[in-house]
Amino acid sequence: MSIVKNIATLITGTTVAQAIPIIISPILTRLYSPEDFGTLTLYMSISSIFAVIATLRYELAIIQPQDNKDAKAIVIISFFNIFLLSIITLMLVSIYNFFNIKIIDNESIRPWLYCIPLSIILIGTFNVSNYYLLRQKSFKNMSNAKMLQGISLSSLQVSFAFFKSLGLILGLVFGQIISSLFIFSKAKKYWNKIETPSIDRIKDNLKNYKVMPIYS
Numbered sequence: 560m561s562i563v564k565n566i567a568t569l570i571t572g573t574t575v576a577q578a579i580p581i582i583i584s585p586i587l588t589r590l591y592s593p594e595d596f597g598t599l600t601l602y603m604s605i606s607s608i609f610a611v612i613a614t615l616r617y618e619l620a621i622i623q624p625q626d627n628k629d630a631k632a633i634v635i636i637s638f639f640n641i642f643l644l645s646i647i648t649l650m651l652v653s654i655y656n657f658f659n660i661k662i663i664d665n666e667s668i669r670p671w672l673y674c675i676p677l678s679i680i681l682i683g684t685f686n687v688s689n690y691y692l693l694r695q696k697s698f699k700n701m702s703n704a705k706m707l708q709g710i711s712l713s714s715l716q717v718s719f720a721f722f723k724s725l726g727l728i729l730g731l732v733f734g735q736i737i738s739s740l741f742i743f744s745k746a747k748k749y750w751n752k753i754e755t756p757s758i759d760r761i762k763d764n765l766k767n768y769k770v771m772p773i774y775s
Contacts, residue, residue: 572702576709
């Protein structure tokens with residue numbers, strides 16, 4: 560019964576998180592133009608691609624070690640990769656805008672490119688925290704985080720409509736901030752109870768799970 564309950568909890572959170580944007584989409588289409596949605600889609604595509612490789616997929620290994628100290632080592636590795644890639648991305652964005660490079664066929668996205676490093680951090684934080692909660696079998700917190708993500712993103716995009724074209728991406732970023740802070744605070748309660756692993760142990764886990772960035 561506990562397995563069924565846990566599955567139901569996760570399904571409920573995922574369903575609500577996906578249903579809210581669909582329900583609220585008729586309102587958004589009246590508040591924003593097709594061009595605004597095009598810019599949002601482009602922003603989400605770019606940030607999602609970078610966010611997928613931000614952790615080098617080490618977060619997938621969080622649930623594997625038997626020892627919690629090794630799991631915490633993988634969390635540290637994941638966050639190090641996230642911040643490193645966000646810095647690299649910020650440098651690339653700065654070069655792109657400074658030299659007025661035209662690879663992306665949408666000039667309205669230029670000022671928002673500076674927010675992509677922040678989105679990388681937020682999406683990466685959400686994913687790492689989510690896998691750590693999965694390791695702890697904290698399904699309720701995982702479900703609540705996904706529901707909060709859907710609710711905050713949609714409600715903020717409606718609330719920020721007075722910013723006109725800026726509202727969609729502002730709502731997305733602030734929604735990411737709220738949901739990421741929430742799930743990070745829940746996961747932090749678990750890994751704070753574990754002693755911080757040594758540098759050597761972190762290096763060992765970096766090598767032991769190198770299959771993640773190589774194949775995933």
